[in-house]
Amino acid sequence: MTAPVGSRIGIGVDVGTSGVRAVALDAVGTRFATAAKALPAPLRTAGGGVQQDPACWWQAVTAVLRSVAASAALRQRPCRVWLGGTPATVPLAGGAGRPLGPALMYNDRSAADAAAQVAAAAPADSPALGVGSSLAKALHLLAAAAADAHRCHVLHQADWLTGCLLGRFGDSDWNNALKLGFDPAVERWPDWLAGLPLPARALPKVHAPGLALGSIAPRAAEATGLPPDTLICAGTTDSTAAVLATGASEPGDAVTSLGSTLVLKIIAEQPVTAPDYGVYSHRLRDQWLVGGASNSGGAALRAYFDDAALVRLSAAIDPAQPSGLDYYPLPAAGERFPVHDPALMPRVTPRPPEDSRFLHGLLEGIARIERDGYRLLGQLGAPQPTRVVSIGGGARNATWTAIRQRLLGIEVTPAAEQEAAVGAARLALRAPADD
Numbered sequence: 163m164t165a166p167v168g169s170r171i172g173i174g175v176d177v178g179t180s181g182v183r184a185v186a187l188d189a190v191g192t193r194f195a196t197a198a199k200a201l202p203a204p205l206r207t208a209g210g211g212v213q214q215d216p217a218c219w220w221q222a223v224t225a226v227l228r229s230v231a232a233s234a235a236l237r238q239r240p241c242r243v244w245l246g247g248t249p250a251t252v253p254l255a256g257g258a259g260r261p262l263g264p265a266l267m268y269n270d271r272s273a274a275d276a277a278a279q280v281a282a283a284a285p286a287d288s289p290a291l292g293v294g295s296s297l298a299k300a301l302h303l304l305a306a307a308a309a310d311a312h313r314c315h316v317l318h319q320a321d322w323l324t325g326c327l328l329g330r331f332g333d334s335d336w337n338n339a340l341k342l343g344f345d346p347a348v349e350r351w352p353d354w355l356a357g358l359p360l361p362a363r364a365l366p367k368v369h370a371p372g373l374a375l376g377s378i379a380p381r382a383a384e385a386t387g388l389p390p391d392t393l394i395c396a397g398t399t400d401s402t403a404a405v406l407a408t409g410a411s412e413p414g415d416a417v418t419s420l421g422s423t424l425v426l427k428i429i430a431e432q433p434v435t436a437p438d439y440g441v442y443s444h445r446l447r448d449q450w451l452v453g454g455a456s457n458s459g460g461a462a463l464r465a466y467f468d469d470a471a472l473v474r475l476s477a478a479i480d481p482a483q484p485s486g487l488d489y490y491p492l493p494a495a496g497e498r499f500p501v502h503d504p505a506l507m508p509r510v511t512p513r514p515p516e517d518s519r520f521l522h523g524l525l526e527g528i529a530r531i532e533r534d535g536y537r538l539l540g541q542l543g544a545p546q547p548t549r550v551v552s553i554g555g556g557a558r559n560a561t562w563t564a565i566r567q568r569l570l571g572i573e574v575t576p577a578a579e580q581e582a583a584v585g586a587a588r589l590a591l592r593a594p595a596d597d
Contacts, residue, residue: 171239173230173388174586176400177219177247177319179204179268184226185583186233186241189591194236196583197229205264210271210293213264216253219319220326224385231387241388243327244372244395244590246403246582247320250296250341254303255315255322259331262307262314265322266299276301283357287435289340289442296342301360316342316364320397327386327394329379334366335396337444344368346445347433369396370447372589395590401425402444405451406585408551408577413449416547417577418532418566420556424459426535428452434543439499441542452544454499458531460556462491462508463524471517472559478518479525481564487514487523490531500531500538525559529566536570549573553580 171194175184181201186194199222204214227243230236253265266272277291277298284290290297300316307314315331318338325331336346342365343355351365369375378392405417405427412429419425433443434452443450463472490497492508509527513520540546549572556562557576567574 169239170591171236171241172587172590173227173236173241173243173392174403174583174588174590175223175226175243175245175323176403176582176586177223177245177323178400178582179248182219182222182226183581183583184223184230185581185587186230186236187584187587187591188239195230195233197226199225204267207272210274212267212270214251214267216261216265216319216322219323223323223326227386227388231389237389241392242374242395242590243378243388243392244586245320245323245327245397246400246586247318247323247338247397249318249338249399249401250294250299251319252296252299252303253317253319253322254300254307255317255325255331257313257315259315259322259325261322263303265319266303269294270299273298273302276305279358283354284343285354287437288343288352289435289437290343291437296338297358297360300342300364301358304360304364314361314364315366316360317366318342320399321366324375324394324397327378327382328376329382330376332366333375333396334368335371335373335398336368337371337398337402339366339368340442340444370445371396371398371402372592398586398589399444400582401427401453402446402451403582403585403589404553404580406446406589407579407581407583408553408585409579410551412548414545414548416536416550418550418552418574419554420460420552420559420562421554422459422461424456424528424532424535426454426456426532426539428536428539428544428547430544432543434539436542438502439538439542441499441539452539454535454539456499456531456535457493457497458491458528460554461493462528463521465493466524467517467521472521475518475521476525476559476561479522479561479565481561481568485519485522485526487512487519487526489523489527491524491527500535522565525562525565526569529562529569532566533569547572549575551575551577553577 277293490509
């Protein structure tokens with residue numbers, strides 16, 4: 163008999179670039195436990211390679227789950243576990259799930275030859291295009307595997323870890339599989355993949371994010387301390403989980419991430435794709451999360467000011483007044499969204515003598531990029547935002563929030579919650595009770 167949703171505990175695990183974090187929640191948001199474990203830095207190699215041993219992920223995941231499992235509440239109520247991993251981080255696994263070497267990380271750029279193969283086969287609007295795609299990395303790894311390729315599983319970080327918990331491998335989700343070529347709109351692999359040296363048996367079975375896939379394997383239950391009836395759910399990407407943590411759920415709900423780069427995402431009823439601008443859509447049940455990312459953002463600010471100066475100078479700015487400066491802040495040449503121009507130079511002149519006015523212009527410039535980004539998404543077919551929730555370090559800057567609200571003309575608020583692990587736990591709780 164299926165347990166009532168309200169009695170469940172959702173355990174969300176966020177596997178990020180520098181560490182793993184787990185959170186256990188119930189349906190009303192009560193936190194029962196949290197845990198975190200650092201990861202070693204990836205290894206950088208010649209030719210743009212960025213690699214990491216998947217074994218360190220599993221060691222960190224088991225450590226945080228053991229810590230969370232120590233909560234007495236988890237021994238008294240049914241649990242579901244859901245993982246979010248970095249997108250386009252790809253390990254190649256053997257038939258028993260053993261990694262066949264290091265994984266290629268999300269920012270690995272070593273698969274240039276494989277990316278050219280994909281470009282020759284894929285349609286121009288495919289999210290699988292590009293040297294950083296999962297598909298290019300998979301082909302690169304399969305070529306190196308040679309004789310072992312016929313019995314490999316092509317997986318993502320979250321897929322492999324989910325397999326470790328289930329005790330079987332070969333499952334993925336709509337969001338991770340997007341850049342491997344999967345079409346979530348029709349829920350199948352496209353025919354053009356047959357033109358690539360990619361065995362069909364190597365491709366994972368793809369599920370809706372959060373779908374319960376089965377109970378935890380006995381060996382994984384022993385390693386993590388989780389109850390043997392714990393259900394393991396299909397995962398997602400860490401960025402999608404972070405959006406879910408904010409509570410964004412209705413068409414027009416927008417989430418702006420103010421980190422090193424400026425990332426815009428909005429809930430829509432239909433997918434939107436514009437490869438020239440790096441705009442793709444992740445499916446969330448019957449809705450879509452449409453996103454684009456500018457090269458502008460916090461990295462452009464830190465070229466001039468440290469965190470302490472940003473706080474001090476922001477306090478001297480009147481956000482209700484325009485700066486009178488027309489800046490396009492970038493950390494280096496090149497922009498992808500909302501302007502597609504690889505040669506676009508930063509525009510941060512003239513510089514006034516007052517540092518506070520200079521910062522005012524920079525903050526306002528990034529806010530205009532945000533405004534133009536949402537306008538472009540609207541022109542491409544996404545809804546216009548009805549409200550914007552902010553995440554990332556810049557969300558704490560009240561002056562910047564007020565500037566952005568003035569330019570966007572709608573409510574802009576910092577997210578009450580933005581941890582990807584929380585979003586993962588919430589999705590696990592909302593998963594269909596079909597088990």
